Amino acid sequence: MGTQSPEEVLQEYLRERGMLMTPQRKTLLQLFLEEPKHFSAEEFYERVKQVDDSIGQATVYRTLKLFTESGLAETLDFGDGRTRYERRLGREHHDHLICIRCRDSIEIRAPEIERLQEEVAGRHGYELTDHALYLYGICPKCRGKE
Amino acid sequence: MGTQSPEEVLQEYLRERGMLMTPQRKTLLQLFLEEPKHFSAEEFYERVKQVDDSIGQATVYRTLKLFTESGLAETLDFGDGRTRYERRLGREHHDHLICIRCRDSIEIRAPEIERLQEEVAGRHGYELTDHALYLYGICPKCRGKE
DNA sequence: ATAGGTGCAAAAGCTTTGCTATTTG
DNA sequence: CAAATAGCAAAGCTTTTGCACCTAT
Numbered sequence: 612m613g614t615q616s617p618e619e620v621l622q623e624y625l626r627e628r629g630m631l632m633t634p635q636r637k638t639l640l641q642l643f644l645e646e647p648k649h650f651s652a653e654e655f656y657e658r659v660k661q662v663d664d665s666i667g668q669a670t671v672y673r674t675l676k677l678f679t680e681s682g683l684a685e686t687l688d689f690g691d692g693r694t695r696y697e698r699r700l701g702r703e704h705h706d707h708l709i710c711i712r713c714r715d716s717i718e719i720r721a722p723e724i725e726r727l728q729e730e731v732a733g734r735h736g737y738e739l740t741d742h743a744l745y746l747y748g749i750c751p752k753c754r755g756k757e
Numbered sequence: 758m759g760t761q762s763p764e765e766v767l768q769e770y771l772r773e774r775g776m777l778m779t780p781q782r783k784t785l786l787q788l789f790l791e792e793p794k795h796f797s798a799e800e801f802y803e804r805v806k807q808v809d810d811s812i813g814q815a816t817v818y819r820t821l822k823l824f825t826e827s828g829l830a831e832t833l834d835f836g837d838g839r840t841r842y843e844r845r846l847g848r849e850h851h852d853h854l855i856c857i858r859c860r861d862s863i864e865i866r867a868p869e870i871e872r873l874q875e876e877v878a879g880r881h882g883y884e885l886t887d888h889a890l891y892l893y894g895i896c897p898k899c900r901g902k903e
Numbered sequence: 904a905t906a907g908g909t910g911c912a913a914a915a916g917c918t919t920t921g922c923t924a925t926t927t928g
Numbered sequence: 929c930a931a932a933t934a935g936c937a938a939a940g941c942t943t944t945t946g947c948a949c950c951t952a953t
Binding site: 630635665666673 | 931943
């Protein structure tokens with residue numbers, strides 16, 4: 612069945628379009644899989660340099676895009692001007708609830724909302740392919756400090 | 758009661774913080790209110806130049822931010838790297854359904870989803886202040902061309 | 904008079920791209 | 929060996945900022 616490891620997914624994605632597996636891509640994939648919940652390209656680049664400082668910034672950007680296109684990663688937009696990345700393959704879908712005070716964020720799962728989204732899209736004749744839901748608010752800790 | 762025109766809202770916002778009403782701000786407000794559903798700062802700047810080409814780009818950016826802070830405008834993020842603006846005051850809240858093929862978008866209203874968002878946030882102890890929901894899909898026209 | 908605003912051009916911040924040398928299969 | 933990739937540095941795009949001059953109250 613369709614349960615493939617991230618490595619296999621990437622390999623297949625590359626092979627299908629005549630692209631190559633390189634040491635850089637291997638290294639970046641491994642580091643990507645170890646990353647915490649989400650991170651910016653710049654943050655990832657910093658991490659990468661600690662492991663192999665011969666890998667260039669452009670490669671990091673290009674590879675994160677590759678991961679996204681191959682379904683391994685997904686991009687997030689927290690509204691601060693930079694793209695964030697997060698592991699997608701093998702993880703359950705979720706949205707984000709972000710504290711506007713401390714910038715902390717938590718992952719939320721809300722199947723009821725997902726279902727309603729499908730319904731609303733269908734109502735307008737659209738076939739839903741993706742969605743992004745960001746909830747902004749004040750977290751319990753920050754509310755306590757008011 | 759609290760039904761104020763955009764002009765009044767801006768005036769009050771400015772007065773409260775010792776800011777001034779200027780000819781530029783008047784012109785930009787008028788043009789902003791005439792704009793179609795949503796637009797980028799650059800698009801707005803192009804429009805502004807047609808009316809008064811002495812108004813600088815920096816003023817346009819600064820003023821759009823002012824409109825946003827004063828509640829007249831809200832920002833949208835369609836994921837293409839630039840901020841879009843849209844009239845907020847006096848308009849009903851809505852989200853966006855965007856076609857990934859032709860980039861066309863429509864406004865959607867889904868009170869059920871809004872309510873569930875409140876509930877989910879509350880479940881995590883958050884006080885919801887804002888949210889952004891973008892649905893991406895393929896519109897009826899583009900589906901017909903498949 | 905004086906805080907605040909504007910225009911201009913430069914700077915900043917993130918991301919992409921052109922080019923040449925290397926590497927993969 | 930041919931096609932694809934990496935690294936580097938430069939360029940690109942959107943947005944912000946420093947500064948000298950101007951203006952609303």
